[in-house]
Amino acid sequence: MKQNLIRNFAIIAHIDHGKSTLADRIMEQTQTISARESKAQLLDDMQVEQAHGITVKSRTVRNFYQADNGVEYEYNLIDTPGHVDFTYEVSKSLAASDGAILLVDATQGVQAQTVANLRLAQENHLTILPVINKIDNAAAEVDKTEREIRALSPKLYEAKIYRISAKTGKGVHEVLEAIHQVFPAPSGQTQAPLKALVFDSFYDSFKGVIAYIRIVNGNLKLGQQVKLMAANTAIQNKEIGVFTPSRTATDELTVGDVGYIITGLKDPTSLRVGDTLTDANQPTAEAFPGYKPAQPMVYAGFYPKDDAYRDLELAIEKLSLNDSSFQYVRETSEALGQGFRCSFLGIFHLQIIRERLKDEYGLNVLTTAPNVTYRVHLKDTNEVQIVNNPIAFPGFAKIDYVEEPFSNIRITTDNAVLGDVMKLADAHKGQLTDMGNQAELIVLHYRIPTAEIAYDFFNALKSISHGYATLETEFADYEPADVVKVEVAINYSVVDALSFIVHREDAPAMTQQLVKKLKHTIPRHLYPMPAQAIVEGKSIARVDIPPLRKNAAVNGEKRSISKKQALLRRQSMNKRQAEKSNIKLSQDVFDSILDISL
Numbered sequence: 001m002k003q004n005l006i007r008n009f010a011i012i013a014h015i016d017h018g019k020s021t022l023a024d025r026i027m028e029q030t031q032t033i034s035a036r037e038s039k040a041q042l043l044d045d046m047q048v049e050q051a052h053g054i055t056v057k058s059r060t061v062r063n064f065y066q067a068d069n070g071v072e073y074e075y076n077l078i079d080t081p082g083h084v085d086f087t088y089e090v091s092k093s094l095a096a097s098d099g100a101i102l103l104v105d106a107t108q109g110v111q112a113q114t115v116a117n118l119r120l121a122q123e124n125h126l127t128i129l130p131v132i133n134k135i136d137n138a139a140a141e142v143d144k145t146e147r148e149i150r151a152l153s154p155k156l157y158e159a160k161i162y163r164i165s166a167k168t169g170k171g172v173h174e175v176l177e178a179i180h181q182v183f184p185a186p187s188g189q190t191q192a193p194l195k196a197l198v199f200d201s202f203y204d205s206f207k208g209v210i211a212y213i214r215i216v217n218g219n220l221k222l223g224q225q226v227k228l229m230a231a232n233t234a235i236q237n238k239e240i241g242v243f244t245p246s247r248t249a250t251d252e253l254t255v256g257d258v259g260y261i262i263t264g265l266k267d268p269t270s271l272r273v274g275d276t277l278t279d280a281n282q283p284t285a286e287a288f289p290g291y292k293p294a295q296p297m298v299y300a301g302f303y304p305k306d307d308a309y310r311d312l313e314l315a316i317e318k319l320s321l322n323d324s325s326f327q328y329v330r331e332t333s334e335a336l337g338q339g340f341r342c343s344f345l346g347i348f349h350l351q352i353i354r355e356r357l358k359d360e361y362g363l364n365v366l367t368t369a370p371n372v373t374y375r376v377h378l379k380d381t382n383e384v385q386i387v388n389n390p391i392a393f394p395g396f397a398k399i400d401y402v403e404e405p406f407s408n409i410r411i412t413t414d415n416a417v418l419g420d421v422m423k424l425a426d427a428h429k430g431q432l433t434d435m436g437n438q439a440e441l442i443v444l445h446y447r448i449p450t451a452e453i454a455y456d457f458f459n460a461l462k463s464i465s466h467g468y469a470t471l472e473t474e475f476a477d478y479e480p481a482d483v484v485k486v487e488v489a490i491n492y493s494v495v496d497a498l499s500f501i502v503h504r505e506d507a508p509a510m511t512q513q514l515v516k517k518l519k520h521t522i523p524r525h526l527y528p529m530p531a532q533a534i535v536e537g538k539s540i541a542r543v544d545i546p547p548l549r550k551n552a553a554v555n556g557e558k559r560s561i562s563k564k565q566a567l568l569r570r571q572s573m574n575k576r577q578a579e580k581s582n583i584k585l586s587q588d589v590f591d592s593i594l595d596i597s598l
Contacts, residue, residue: 003185003186003188003190003254003255003256004185005071005072005073005074005180005185006073006074006076006185006186006256006257007073007074007075007076007098007099007179007180007183007185008076008078008096008097008098008099008183008186008214008256008258009075009076009077009078009097009098009099009100009101009129009179009183010077010078010093010094010097010099010100010101010121010126011023011077011078011100011101011103012094012100012101012102012103012117012118012120012121013102013103013104013105013113013114013117013133014104014105014108014111014113014114014117014470015113016105017103017104017105017108017111017114017133017134018103018105018133018134018166018167019103021133021166021167022101022103022131022133022164022166022172022175023061023077024166025166025169025172026063026075026077026172026175026176027061027063027077027245028169029169029172029173029176030063030064030065030075030176031064032061032062032063032064032244032245033245060076060077060078060200060212060243060245060258061076061077061243061244061245062074062075062076062077062242062243062244062258062259063075063076063077065176065179065180067176067177067180068177071180073179073180074256075176075179075180076256076257076258078093078096078097078258093199093200094120094121094124094126095124095197095199096197096199096214096258097124097126098126098127098183098184098185098186099126099127099128099129099179099182099183099184100117100121100126100127100128100129101129101131101175101179102114102117102118102121102128102129102130102131102149103131103133104130104131104132104133104145104148104149105133105134105145106132106133106134106135106137106140106141106142106145106163107134107137107139107140107141109141109144109145109148109441110145110148110149110152111412111470113470113472114152115152115472116472118152118153122153127182127183127184128153128155128156128159129162129175129178129179129182129183130149130156130159130161130162131161131162131163131164131175132145132146132149132161132162132163132164133164133165133166134165134166134167135163135164135165135170135171136165136167136168136170142163146161149161160178162174162175162178185256186216186255186256188215188216188217188255188256189217189218189255190217190218190219190254190255191218192217192218192284193217193218193278193279193282193283193284193285194215194217194218194219194220194224194226194277194278194279194282194284195215195216195217195218195276195277195278195284195288196213196214196215196216196218196220196253196276196277196278197213197214197216197274197276197277197288198211198212198213198228198271198272198273198274198275198276198277199212199213199214199273199274200212200273201271201273201321201324202321203318203321204262207238207239207262207264208262208263208264208265208266209263209264209265209266209267209270209271209321210247210260210261210262210263211260211261211263211271211277212258212259212260213253213258213259213260213261213277214257214258215253215254215255215256215257215258215259216255217255217284218255218279218284219252219253219254219255220237220240220252220253220254220261220277221240221251221252222237222239222240222250222251222252223237224237224279225237225279225280225281226261226277226278226279226280227277227278227279227280227283228271228275228276228277229275229276229277229278229283229284229287230272230274230275230276230287231270231271231272231275233265233270233271234280235261235263235264235265236262236263236264237261238262238263238264239261239262240252240253240259240260240261240262241259241260242257242258242259242260243258243259243260247260261277269317269320269321271321272324273324274288274289275287275288276288295345295475296325296327296343296344296345296373297344297345297346297372297450297454297473297475298343298344298345298346298347298349298350298370298371298372298454299341299342299343299344299370299371299372299373299388299389300341300342300344300350300367300368300369300370300371301331301333301336301339301340301341301342301366301367301368301389301497302316302328302339302340302342302357302365302366302367303333303336303337303338303339303340303365303366303367303368303497304338304339304363304365304366305363305364305365305366308363309337309338309339311361311363312339312340312357312363312365313340315357315360315361315363316328316340316342316357318361319353319356319357323353325344325345325349326342326343326344326349326353327342327343328340328341328342328343329341331389331391333391333496333497334496334497336366336497339366341388341389343388344370346454346458347370347454347456347458348458350367350370354367366586366590367590368497368498368590369390369498369500369590370454371388371389371390371451371454371500371501372388372404372405372450372451372454373386373387373388373405374386374387374388374393374402374403374404374405374483374501375387375402375403375404375478376393376394376399376402376403377399377400377401377402377403378394378398378399378400379398379399379400390485390499390500390501391496391497391499393485393499393501396484396485396536396537401480402480402481402482402483403478403479403480403481404449404450404451404478404479404481404483405449405450405451405475405476405477405478406447406448406449406450406476406477406478406479407447407448407449407450407453407473407474407475407476408433408445408446408447408473408474408475408476409430409445409446409447409448409453409471409472409473409474410443410444410445410471410472410473410474411425411443411444411446411461411469411470411471412441412442412443412444412469412470412472413441413442413444413465413469413470414441414442414465414469415441415442417464417465417466417469418442420464420465421444421461421464421465421469422444424457424460424461424464425444425446425448428448428449428452428453428457429448429449429452429503430446430447430448430452431446431447431448432444432445432446433445433446433447447476449481449503450475451501453471453473457471458471481503482503482504482505483501483502483503483504484501484502484503484504484507484535484536485499485500485501485535486499486500486501486502486507486510486511486514486533486534486535487499487533487534487535488514488518488531488532488533488534489530489531489532489534489539490518490522490529490530490531490545491525491529491530492530492532494534497590498589498590504535507533507535507540508540508541511533511535511540511541512541514533514541515531515532515533515541515542515543516543518531518543518545518589519531519543519544519545519546521586521588521589522545522589523586524545524546524547524548525545525547525548526547526548527547528544528545528546528547529544529545529547530542530543530544530545531543531544531545
């Protein structure tokens, strides 16, 4: 295909605005897939995507479109996620594109991720094609949505806005025509040395690491000797090809083509997205700068069940290759043994990773309570300790003061639920910094501790607003905070994996709730066991976990003194041997911490 007939573009939108449905219609109307192969959200082939009805991973597919002017064009389409936790996936996809279709739902209008993804596209200097979807819906407000789109950018004020129904296919043909008219052809020199961007990757159990690439300069031929510039690693060129949408082998990829290369690498850590693929004998002079690393928002521990540590290690390595925003380090817990400290872009990202481990690798993992990163300033020293694991939180006698991360959040909501949304933000220690209007919606700006939005804030916001409020978060800075470490002791033995960090003022109420929940989730033994919450060496909440049978020493029945004394001796011996406790923790125990609410 000639370079001037190629178009590389992505579809960007807020979650549930119809990106994957539009991708289905484009593939149907370009005959990329047959009617027999067609199904809803064809590109969302992961089990977690089908279960949640959202896009988690970006997908690439090559389409050939016969335009009305009689010319055949090559359309390389990238379908992107819309959830705030997967913004990093969007940024990777846009780096491989020349244009972006900005899709907006006519029933909801411009939402938080519409604005955020548009900003990403503008930072990558992409041409924007605005499209309004769901115009056939009874609740559609097309004119209002068009006004909101035009208000987003001066360039969109005069732009033609297309109106479609991705569900029925109405108006999609006009969008297909606009793609080759509006979006530019890829720039690049075919005679220059090979220079290709690795914008995504995947691990295949049989073929090893498969890199997704966009050819910027030169040509890539099957069998050509190539290398990765950042890692300076020579790789085998076993197979190259394109996505149609399944992998289809070809003999050559040229400037503007988006495809894949099977590298033969068996180590998932040997390739990183953002690297530059070039000819081993005649390398390009300048590599790509690489992607800006993703900034984790939430940390949690993953521990294997049934001693499957090696299986979990391999699965996490492969997932981190496929999802470069998911990072991990090894750690050890006295209660749970060897595991991993993992970082995520949000709590939904954590949930998706857990489900992928179960669906794709058959692994159930114990997940500790999510937390954020704290800066701990120690006494008598200028040292600042970075703590993202409560187990590593220093003793209170060594601490001068602690700084916690704050985020600037932007909530867009309907006026009808404004009061409830503001109550929710206030309950999570949010400080209102600004309030404005976006068409008929209210926009609230808050400064809030990141720990307060790390777990269930977004779910609570969706529940209060009946699913219509949107949340956009951005890291602000660190600020001194009065936080304490809560340690949980079961049967007088501290269980390090249950430790968590909380604001001092919230500790009494939260720990009282916690021990009551632990009473029903900790496995019972033949003797009563105390569950205690300890802050700065003092027990501030306690409950006794009842035994599997009655305690003969205190049940009031007439028993022989010798039997009572024997039971008391056994209980006393148990207390002395508490350090050797063999209590097994289930996921319900960790969920007890997550379910606490003030």
